Structure formats: structure tokens, C-alpha cells
Amino acid sequence: DTEVTQTPKHLVMGMTNxxxxxxxxxxxxxxxxxxxxxAKKPPELMFVYSYEKLSINESVPSRxxxxxPNSSLLNLHLHALQPEDSALYLCASSQDSTDNYGYTFGxxxxxxxx
Amino acid sequence: GESVGLHLPTLSVQEGDNSIINCAYSNSASxxxxxxxxxxxxxxxxxxxxxxxxxxxxxxxxxxxxxxxxKHLSLQIAATQPGDSAVYFCxxxxxxxxxxxxxxxxxxxxxxx
Numbered sequence: 001d002t003e004v005t006q007t008p009k010h011l012v013m014g015m016t017n018x019x020x021x022x023x024x025x026x027x028x029x030x031x032x033x034x035x036x037x038x039a040k041k042p043p044e045l046m047f048v049y050s051y052e053k054l055s056i057n058e059s060v061p062s063r064x065x066x067x068x069p070n071s072s073l074l075n076l077h078l079h080a081l082q083p084e085d086s087a088l089y090l091c092a093s094s095q096d097s098t099d100n101y102g103y104t105f106g107x108x109x110x111x112x113x114x
Numbered sequence: 115g116e117s118v119g120l121h122l123p124t125l126s127v128q129e130g131d132n133s134i135i136n137c138a139y140s141n142s143a144s145x146x147x148x149x150x151x152x153x154x155x156x157x158x159x160x161x162x163x164x165x166x167x168x169x170x171x172x173x174x175x176x177x178x179x180x181x182x183x184x185k186h187l188s189l190q191i192a193a194t195q196p197g198d199s200a201v202y203f204c205x206x207x208x209x210x211x212x213x214x215x216x217x218x219x220x221x222x223x224x225x226x227x
Contacts, residue, residue, distance in 0.1 A: 006157075031213050042203055043158065044215035056214065090157050096214060103148060103207075103215065105157040 002027060004106035006091050014110045015081060021109045022073040023091030027102065032074040034066060035090040043090055049074060050096070081113045088089070126224045134190040135221045137204035140185060146207040148215065149178060149189045153200045161189070161202075191223075199225045 003027045013019050025033065031050050036042035048056035049068040063085075065077040074091055088110050094103040127133045139147075145166040148159035164171045164187075166193055171178050171200045177190040201222050205215040 004157075033214065040220075042220055043215075044217075045214040048213050052180075052211065058214075103163075104160060105150070107157040110155070 004091055004093055004104050006089075006106035006109050008109060009107065010110045011108040011113075012114060013081065014072040014114055015083070017081045018077070018082075020078065021076040021089055021091075021111075022023065023076075023106060024072055025104070026072055026095045027093065027104070028071075028095075029093035029102065029104075030071060030096040031094045033067065033094075034074070034076050035092060035105075037090055039087075043105075047076075057100070078111075081111075083113050086111055086113045118125045122221045123219065124176075124224070126226060127183075127194050129194060129196060129225055129227050131194055133194045133198070133223060133225075134200050135189045135204075135217050135223065137187040137189075139187065139204075139206050140184060141208055142185065142208070143208050144185075144206040147178070147180065147187050149176075150203045150205060151198075151200045152203065152220075153166075160201060187213050187223075194223075194225050196227065199223055 007022045007065060013041040033047040033048050036046050037043040046057050046060045047066045052068045052071055063080050088108040090108045091106045092103060148163040149161040152158045153163050162171060162173045162176050162178050164180050169180055175192045179188045189202060191198055195203045203220045204218045207215055
């Protein structure tokens with residue numbers, strides 16, 4: 001299995017809703033990432049987990065809350081989002097903290113906040 | 115901060131021609147580079163990578179060239195096909211700065227029949 005799987009593929013949520021994005025990989029990668037991508041822009045890093053510990057938070061608002069339950073799973077919990085948070089949310093993984101070999105992205109979750 | 119950039123935002127080529135997409139980087143500490151292809155509505159798809167101890171790497175129909183002297187990276191696609199139409203991003207990883215990739219702005223490649 002050489003894929004990063006993200007669910008759901010599409011999500012529409014209201015500003016008062018709570019939802020979660022899920023990401024899964026079975027490549028044995030020990031580093032996992034959340035990126036945000038707005039239309040016609042490159043992906044921007046949000047969070048990095050290394051060996052299931054949060055190692056980088058790129059000053060992301062607290063309405064985004066990441067979680068790494070185990071080495072294969074990465075969640076992004078969403079609460080009280082704003083319409084400007086609408087974007088493609090991408091999960092990625094790579095081999096480990098010292099080697100980015102095999103840096104692989106999922107297909108993303110297209111999030112619309114209404 | 116330092117960033118990866120691209121010389122051309124859009125590139126139109128005829129089917130069968132070779133395509134060259136360029137990328138400039140400014141941080142001499144960058145030690146790993148990746149080219150991604152992103153089709154509409156999809157996540158970035160890995161194309162090819164190259165480490166800073168190499169000048170050239172070839173894949174199937176693609177070649178990446180790295181010129182560390184002028185901090186320039188290029189992606190060459192041979193015999194471009196309509197299915198190659200997409201946005202192409204170069205990305206860099208800076209040694210010992212963490213695990214994140216720093217992406218360039220992207221080049222939109224349009225292959226015309």
C-alpha cells in the first residue's frame with residue numbers, strides 16, 4: 001500500500017458545526033502532515049507530527065485541532081470555522097524525521113464553510 | 115523569508131513536444147527537491163525527486179536537472195501528452211529545518227493537440 005487515504009472527499013459545514021477530517025497511511029511512515037491549499041495557490045503547512053508527537057504548529061488558529069491516535073492515523077478536528085477556512089485540506093506522510101523519502105500526499109478533503 | 119519560485123506561471127505546448135518547467139530557489143541549505151503534478155480537484159502527485167548531491171535524475175519521460183551554482187531546478191517532460199496538462203509545483207526541503215516542504219507558486223502546463 002503506497003497511498004495516503006483521506007476522508008471525506010468533500011465536506012460542507014456550518015460555522016457552528018464540529019467535524020473531523022481523517023487521514024490514514026500504511027506505509028510505515030513516521031512523519032505525517034496537514035497542509036491547507038487555497039485555489040490556485042501552493043499547499044501551505046499547518047501541522048507536522050513526528051513519531052505521533054506534534055512537532056510543528058505553523059501558528060494555526062485553535063479552531064483547528066490535530067490529533068495523531070497512532071502511527072497510521074492523523075485527524076484534524078474542526079470547530080467554529082469561518083468561511084475563509086474553505087479550502088482543500090491535504091494530508092501527507094514521509095518516511096521519518098531525518099529522511100523525507102517517499103513524501104506522499106492524499107487526494108485531500110474539499111472543505112466548504114457556510 | 116527565502117522561498118522557492120518559478121520563472122513562468124503558465125506554459126502552453128503542443129502534443130508531442132518536449133516541455134521544460136523551471137524553478138529557482140534561494141536557500142543554499144536546501145538539500146532535497148521534489149516535483150509534483152496536481153490535477154484539478156486532486157492532491158499533489160509525486161513525479162520525481164532529487165537530492166542536492168546529484169545534478170540529474172531521470173524517470174519515465176521526465177528528467178530533473180539541478181544546478182546548485184545558480185540555484186535552479188528544472189523538470190523536463192518528453193513527448194508531452196494531453197494527460198500531462200496540470201499544475202506543476204517544485205518543492206524544497208531544507209536540511210535540519212524540520213520536515214515541511216516549501217512549495218513554489220506553481221506552473222500551469224496546457225498541452226494542445
